[in-house]
Amino acid sequence: MSWTAKSRYGPPGTVTTAVKPGPKSAVEAGGNVRISNGLKEFLWLTTEESKQGRILDLGAVFQSTVMFFIERGFRLSTEDMMRSWKEFLLAEEEGLRKMKVGDGGARVSQGMLAGKFLESNLQYPEDNFNGVLAWDLFDYLDAELLPRVMDRLYTILRPGGAVLASFHSKTPERFNRYKVVDGQNVELIPSPTLAVHGRIFQNREILDIFGKFRSSKTFVGRDQVREAIFLK
Amino acid sequence: MAAFVPRRSYTIVQSHPGSILHPAAGLPITPLGGKLYMWRKPADAKNPSQSSKVPEPVVTAPQAAQNSAAVVTPAPAIPAATSNIAQASTQASAPTSAASYSSPATAGNPFATAPRANSISVIGAGLKIQGEITGDSDLVIEGEAHGRIRMMNGRVTVAANGRVNADIEAVEISVEGSVQGGLKASDRVRLGASSRVQGSVMTPRIAIEDGAKLRGKVEMIRAGEVTPVSKASISANPTSSAPARTTQVTAAAPAVMTPAPTAAAFVTPKAPDATPANTTEADRLKAAAARGSGN
Numbered sequence: 001m002s003w004t005a006k007s008r009y010g011p012p013g014t015v016t017t018a019v020k021p022g023p024k025s026a027v028e029a030g031g032n033v034r035i036s037n038g039l040k041e042f043l044w045l046t047t048e049e050s051k052q053g054r055i056l057d058l059g060a061v062f063q064s065t066v067m068f069f070i071e072r073g074f075r076l077s078t079e080d081m082m083r084s085w086k087e088f089l090l091a092e093e094e095g096l097r098k099m100k101v102g103d104g105g106a107r108v109s110q111g112m113l114a115g116k117f118l119e120s121n122l123q124y125p126e127d128n129f130n131g132v133l134a135w136d137l138f139d140y141l142d143a144e145l146l147p148r149v150m151d152r153l154y155t156i157l158r159p160g161g162a163v164l165a166s167f168h169s170k171t172p173e174r175f176n177r178y179k180v181v182d183g184q185n186v187e188l189i190p191s192p193t194l195a196v197h198g199r200i201f202q203n204r205e206i207l208d209i210f211g212k213f214r215s216s217k218t219f220v221g222r223d224q225v226r227e228a229i230f231l232k
Numbered sequence: 233m234a235a236f237v238p239r240r241s242y243t244i245v246q247s248h249p250g251s252i253l254h255p256a257a258g259l260p261i262t263p264l265g266g267k268l269y270m271w272r273k274p275a276d277a278k279n280p281s282q283s284s285k286v287p288e289p290v291v292t293a294p295q296a297a298q299n300s301a302a303v304v305t306p307a308p309a310i311p312a313a314t315s316n317i318a319q320a321s322t323q324a325s326a327p328t329s330a331a332s333y334s335s336p337a338t339a340g341n342p343f344a345t346a347p348r349a350n351s352i353s354v355i356g357a358g359l360k361i362q363g364e365i366t367g368d369s370d371l372v373i374e375g376e377a378h379g380r381i382r383m384m385n386g387r388v389t390v391a392a393n394g395r396v397n398a399d400i401e402a403v404e405i406s407v408e409g410s411v412q413g414g415l416k417a418s419d420r421v422r423l424g425a426s427s428r429v430q431g432s433v434m435t436p437r438i439a440i441e442d443g444a445k446l447r448g449k450v451e452m453i454r455a456g457e458v459t460p461v462s463k464a465s466i467s468a469n470p471t472s473s474a475p476a477r478t479t480q481v482t483a484a485a486p487a488v489m490t491p492a493p494t495a496a497a498f499v500t501p502k503a504p505d506a507t508p509a510n511t512t513e514a515d516r517l518k519a520a521a522a523r524g525s526g527n
Contacts, residue, residue, distance in 0.1 A: 061423075063440040070452050077449040084447070189442070 032188045033181055037219040038227030040184040042164040046131035053130035058137055062179040081137060082194045088117050114145040124156040132157065134165040135178035138209065140195040146209065154212045157232040163213065167201050169224040357393055392426055
C-alpha cells in the first residue's frame with residue numbers, strides 16, 4: 001500500500017509515524033545499570049576504620065571505578081585478568097605456530113598453560129588485599145585455571161578479606177564489563193567477547209570452587225545474575 | 233604598481249644646503265638642481281617612533297621539529313651535561329634540529345619569536361634511547377625509551393606508537409602507547425584509550441579513558457605536598473634543580489587537593505573525611521550496627 005493510499009483511507013488529522021520493531025535496548029531503557037547488593041555488602045566488609053583497604057579489581061579499568069574506591073580511601077590495583085588470559089593464549093598459540101615440528105609443542109596441556117600464566121599474573125604479596133572484585137570472570141575461566149586462581153586469591157587476601165564474584169544463571173547474551181557507578185549500582189558495558197562462556201555453575205559447585213573460603217552472602221538480581229561474597 | 237602607492241601628501245621643505253638626506257636612513261640621495269630639498273611627511277601623519285628606528289628583517293626561530301622522525305630537539309636551557317637527549321640530537325637529528333635556538337640572529341632581536349617556556353623534545357619514531365633521560369622540557373616519545381625518565385618540570389607524552397620501558401616522573405604524563413614501568417606525576421596522569429600501562433600510577437589526578445589497559449596499582453598522592461612548578465617559574469629559572477620529590481600519601485588522609493585547572497576529564501579525588509557528612513554507605517551501616525539499631 002502506498003503512502004497516498006494510507007493517507008486517503010486513514011482518519012482525517014492523524015499522523016502515522018514509523019516505529020522500529022523489537023524491544024528497546026537496555027541502554028536506551030535504563031542506561032544498562034543494575035543494582036548490585038553484592039557491592040554494597042562488599043563495601044561494608046572491606047571498609048576498615050583505621051586502615052586503608054586494598055582492593056584488587058580483576059576487571060577492566062574504568063575511571064569511575066577507580067575514583068569510586070580512591071575517594072573512599074582505598075588503594076586500588078587493577079589487573080584485567082580476562083584480557084591477560086586471552087593475550088597469553090594468543091601468544092602461546094603464536095609461539096606454537098612458529099615452533100618447529102618435533103620440538104615438544106604437542107606436550108602443552110591446559111594445566112601447563114595455567115601454571116605458566118600464573119607465573120606472570122596475579123603476582124602479589126601474601127595477605128595483601130582486603131577485597132577482590134571478580135565480576136563476570138569465573139564463568140569464563142578454563143577448568144584448569146580456575147582452581148589455581150582461587151588458590152592464588154586465597155593467598156593474596158588478608159584474613160577476613162572478601163571476594164565479590166558473579167555467576168550467570170543462564171548463558172549470557174553478551175560479554176559485559178562492570179563499571180561502578182555508586183555504592184550499589186554498576187553499569188554494564190557491552191564489550192567484545194574475550195572468551196567463550198564456559199559453563200553455568202550450580203550453587204553447590206560455586207561453594208566447591210571457593211572451598212577454602214567461608215561463605216558470606218549471595219544475592220540474585222533481576223537479571224538472574226548471582227552475586228556471591230566469600231570471606232577468607 | 234599603483235596599488236602600493238600610498239595616498240599621502242608630502243611637502244617639500246628646504247633643508248640645510250649641501251645635502252639631501254633620506255628621512256629615515258640619513259643617506260644622501262640625488263640632489264635636485266642647485267637647491268637642496270628633502271621629502272618629509274606631515275607631522276600629524278608621522279609616527280615618531282618609526283622615524284627613528286631602522287627596520288630590520290624579522291627573523292623567527294624555527295619551530296621545533298616535532299613530527300619529523302628521529303629528531304630530538306633539546307630545550308634551550310637544558311644543560312648539555314644533564315640532558316642525554318641533547319647529546320642524542322647532535323648525532324641523530326638533522327642539521328636544522330635546534331641550533332637556531334641560540335642563533336646570533338635571534339639573540340638580541342626584539343622581533344624574533346621568543347622560545348617557549350617549556351620547549352618540546354621529541355624522541356621520534358624509529359629512535360631507541362636507553363638510559364636516563366632528565367630535563368626540564370616537555371618530552372614526546374614516539375619511539376622507544378628504556379631506563380628512566382625524569383622531567384620534573386615538564387610533561388611526558390607517550391604517543392600511540394611509543395614504547396617505554398622505564399619509570400616516568402613528570403608534572404604531567406599522558407600515555408597513548410605502551411608503558412612498562414611506574415608513572416609518577418606531580419599534577420596529573422592521563423591514560424588514553426589505546427594506552428597500555430603495566431606498573432603503578434601515583435598522581436593527584438588521573439583520567440582514564442575507556443579502553444585503557446592498566447595493570448598495576450593506582451595511588452593518589454597529595455598534590456599539596458608536591459612542590460608546584462608553574463610555567464612562569466620554569467621560564468624564570470630554567471636551570472633550577474628538581475623540585476622536592478612527591479610524598480606518597482594516599483587519599484585516605486585529610487588532604488587539600490589543588491583544584492583542577494580546566495580539564496573536566498581529570499578527576500581530583502575528594503578527600504575522604506571522617507565527618508558524618510562524607511562517610512560512605514558502609515560507614516553508615518557500620519555506625520548503625522554499632523548503635524545496635526541493626527541494618
